Amino acid sequence: xxxxxxxxxxxxxxxxxxxxxxxxxxxxxxxxxxxxxxxxxxxxxxxxxxxxxxxxxxxxxxxxxxxxxxxxxxxxxxxxxxxxxxxxxxxxxxxxxxxxxxxxxxxxxxxxxxxxxxxxxxxxxxxxxxxxxxxxxxxxxxxxxxxxxxxxxxxxxxxxxxxxxxxxxxxxxxxxxxxxxxxxxxxxxxxxxxxxxxxxxxxxxxxxxxxxxxxxxxxxxxxxxxxxxxxxxxxxxxxxxxxxxxxxxxxxxxxxxxxxxxxxxxxxxxxxxxxxxxxxxxxxxxxxxxxxxxxxxxxxxxxxxxxxxxxxxxxxxxxxxxxxx
Amino acid sequence: xxxxxxxxxxxxxxxxxxxxxxxxxxxxxxxxxxxxxxxxxxxxxxxxxxxxxxxxxxxxxxxxxxxxxxxxxxxxxxxxxxxxxxxxxxxxxxxxxxxxxxxxxxxxxxxxxxxxxxxxxxxxxxxxxxxxxxxxxxxxxxxxxxxxxxxxxxxxxxxxxxxxxxxxxxxxxxxxxxxxxxxxxxxxxxxxxxxxxxxxxxxxxxxxxxxxxxxxxxxxxxxxxxxxxxxxxxxxxxxxxxxxxxxxxxxxxxxxxxxxxxxxxxxxxxxxxxxxxxxxxxxxxxxxxxxxxxxxxxxxxxxxxxxxxxxxxxxxxxxxxxxxxx
Numbered sequence: 001x002x003x004x005x006x007x008x009x010x011x012x013x014x015x016x017x018x019x020x021x022x023x024x025x026x027x028x029x030x031x032x033x034x035x036x037x038x039x040x041x042x043x044x045x046x047x048x049x050x051x052x053x054x055x056x057x058x059x060x061x062x063x064x065x066x067x068x069x070x071x072x073x074x075x076x077x078x079x080x081x082x083x084x085x086x087x088x089x090x091x092x093x094x095x096x097x098x099x100x101x102x103x104x105x106x107x108x109x110x111x112x113x114x115x116x117x118x119x120x121x122x123x124x125x126x127x128x129x130x131x132x133x134x135x136x137x138x139x140x141x142x143x144x145x146x147x148x149x150x151x152x153x154x155x156x157x158x159x160x161x162x163x164x165x166x167x168x169x170x171x172x173x174x175x176x177x178x179x180x181x182x183x184x185x186x187x188x189x190x191x192x193x194x195x196x197x198x199x200x201x202x203x204x205x206x207x208x209x210x211x212x213x214x215x216x217x218x219x220x221x222x223x224x225x226x227x228x229x230x231x232x233x234x235x236x237x238x239x240x241x242x243x244x245x246x247x248x249x250x251x252x253x254x255x256x257x258x259x260x261x262x263x264x265x266x267x268x269x270x271x272x273x274x275x276x277x278x279x280x281x282x283x284x285x286x287x288x289x290x291x292x293x294x295x296x297x298x299x300x301x302x303x304x305x306x307x308x309x310x311x312x313x314x315x316x317x318x319x320x321x322x323x324x325x
Numbered sequence: 326x327x328x329x330x331x332x333x334x335x336x337x338x339x340x341x342x343x344x345x346x347x348x349x350x351x352x353x354x355x356x357x358x359x360x361x362x363x364x365x366x367x368x369x370x371x372x373x374x375x376x377x378x379x380x381x382x383x384x385x386x387x388x389x390x391x392x393x394x395x396x397x398x399x400x401x402x403x404x405x406x407x408x409x410x411x412x413x414x415x416x417x418x419x420x421x422x423x424x425x426x427x428x429x430x431x432x433x434x435x436x437x438x439x440x441x442x443x444x445x446x447x448x449x450x451x452x453x454x455x456x457x458x459x460x461x462x463x464x465x466x467x468x469x470x471x472x473x474x475x476x477x478x479x480x481x482x483x484x485x486x487x488x489x490x491x492x493x494x495x496x497x498x499x500x501x502x503x504x505x506x507x508x509x510x511x512x513x514x515x516x517x518x519x520x521x522x523x524x525x526x527x528x529x530x531x532x533x534x535x536x537x538x539x540x541x542x543x544x545x546x547x548x549x550x551x552x553x554x555x556x557x558x559x560x561x562x563x564x565x566x567x568x569x570x571x572x573x574x575x576x577x578x579x580x581x582x583x584x585x586x587x588x589x590x591x592x593x594x595x596x597x598x599x600x601x602x603x604x605x606x607x608x609x610x611x612x613x614x615x616x617x618x619x620x621x622x623x624x625x626x627x628x629x630x631x632x633x634x635x636x637x638x639x640x641x642x643x644x645x646x647x648x649x650x651x
Contacts, residue, residue, distance in 0.1 A: 128390070141399065
């Protein structure tokens with residue numbers, strides 16, 4: 001019995017160490033993209049996920065590879081959490097032919113069907129309806145669909161229409177609201193009547209929970225319950241994962257509207273810091289943790305180098321000029 | 326000789342495709358148990374059951390998003406947005422998601438969905454239940470816009486639309502639902518090929534949807550005037566079969582486009598521009614018969630005067646060509 005328990009503990013620790021490694025990879029990825037943007041290699045705009053890593057990673061940890069996810073324009077973290085190859089994702093940001101979407105999508109609209117990332121959506125709320133549709137397919141395939149969206153989307157028609165539809169049709173859909181407390185520049189309490197996003201599910205008789213979105217273990221536990229419910233025919237769940245973005249809304253936003261002490265408090269609760277310290281408490285050695293951190297660092301360095309060397313798509317090629325759906 | 330009613334053609338097309346392909350599903354507001362507000366989809370629910378054919382809440386955003394999400398993950402949804410006017414609501418999913426997916430995903434997957442709506446005036450439904458939304462969607466690469474003019478076309482084009490791997494906006498003119506016509510000669514009518522239901526030598530009248538029947542009636546009457554009019558039925562606005570129009574104009578040298586909608590921003594204006602760009606040397610004359618630049622009125626006298634019909638097509642041709650009737 002003790003051996004079984006110990007084996008389970010080891011398995012669980014390995015699982016969460018891998019998840020931590022994925023969170024570190026996302027952080028390194030976003031740091032690299034931020035730098036590449038300032039250097040002029042990333043074009044247009046970009047929305048960084050740093051600070052919210054535990055939400056995507058903890059949720060995807062509860063999923064099977066065949067389960068569907070849909071995400072927002074702040075979607076790099078979700079793509080990496082679901083398994084998108086980092087090199088192909090950097091190359092997409094740089095608009096290269098080797099990008100996961102051949103440079104046609106860019107930062108906001110990544111699709112990776114191989115990893116069942118149905119899409120990321122540049123218009124607030126779009127991910128919710130797309131996730132609803134994936135849930136309709138999932139219900140026939142024994143799979144589950146997870147729609148990620150921000151607190152801003154909770155005030156969108158998509159949110160209410162899709163909560164209602166998912167419940168009426170009892171679809172295997174998990175609504176994951178990443179509440180980072182700012183809809184672009186506007187604070188939650190200035191734009192969200194009642195201020196209680198999870199509470200909105202009650203009207204639809206949909207189970208919901210407020211989750212510490214900076215705690216990998218808390219997110220994983222809540223997501224596991226919701227995914228199990230969905231897979232078992234119990235219908236949708238709404239999770240409100242409270243978290244915080246480290247950067248502004250987009251590349252042009254230094255976020256002057258956020259009080260310094262608020263930022264400071266959240267930085268102290270950096271999800272990477274929390275996860276690292278929990279892993280040490282659980283008995284993992286500093287060496288093993290440093291090893292995965294260095295691995296993530298090296299992976300990103302290679303990915304960035306390869307992306308910078310990759311060719312741009314040829315505007316004169318047939319593929320670029322002919323729309324052949 | 327047996328005939329087919331337009332609404333039955335719609336129903337049969339959906340039924341046959343539901344039968345043929347288990348990934349086809351059909352949903353919308355009151356389409357299943359009630360059989361559709363225009364009685365276009367009766368008995369599908371009874372025959373195929375609630376897994377394949379189901380009613381939804383009145384949630385156009387969710388409907389279109391659900392169809393898109395389902396289409397990129399293995400299903401082939403056909404859904405109804407009851408009146409074309411309501412197609413203002415689901416534009417985000419259709420325009421920003423469905424139309425873009427194949428291209429921006431770098432061809433990882435396609436979006437086989439069909440959205441059907443009842444369109445057009447003449448039913449005294451007023452300004453916000455009588456519009457034709459085709460041109461709202463025409464400027465979007467990645468969408469197909471199909472608009473049948475007869476029961477046979479309704480069946481063949483709807484079957485083609487359901488089999489198409491792209492999102493298709495399918496329009497059904499309300500004044501056509503009760504029209505009966507010959508049975509289809511072909512099971513599937515390819516999307517993007519205009520028809521020429523009447524040959525002529527002096528003038529090409531190009532139109533789509535219900536206006537095709539009006540153009541044909543006008544062409545018959547023009548024959549009495551000694552004017553031989555050819556009628557082109559576009560069948561789809563995207564893709565737009567410019568080739569058939571240019572070929573027709575190269576023989577007739579005169580072009581009239583009849584549109585049930587305003588000229589500014591309409592498909593007829595775009596078509597004439599494209600014809601001018603490609604075949605100006607073939608043109609002796611080209612003009613448009615469209616509606617006034619106002620919302621669609623309710624009162625029967627106002628609505629009848631507003632919508633192009635056989636009489637107004639005749640009057641337009643006679644006035645333009647200087648023909649004296651009789």
